[in-house]
Amino acid sequence: MNERRGTRRFAVNLPVMIWRSGQSSALGTTRDISSNGVYFFLDQPLRPGADIDLAVRLTTEITQGREMFLWASGHTVRQEDSPDSPAGRIGVAALINCHHALRNESPFARGLALDTR
DSSP, rough: OOOOSSSOOOOOOEEEEEEEEOOOOEOOOOEEEEEEEEEEESSOOOOOOOOEEEEEEEEEHHEEESSSSEEEEEEEEEOOOOOTTOOEEEEEEEEEEEEEETTTSSHHHOOOOOOOO
């Protein structure tokens, strides 16, 4: 199969918090992430085309420096029952429209309820 992605994907298994307009947040787990997309697993479905915001805590092993948060906005492109998904979880692919890296000390990052420890 030909790879159509233009950016490098990183296989990382990290907690991710997903927010959808007008709905409560959901906690999931990433499978891989790039500068313009992310694949994650959730307990609940997300319809393709849904606008989302997400936050991922990037550990020092990933950033090779300081622990940071990645805050991103985008939309889902597909959901699937993936053979590599944890039991009962749904795989979701999303395109990232914009993203920001925040130091863990920033007031916004401190306010995120994403305890990964």
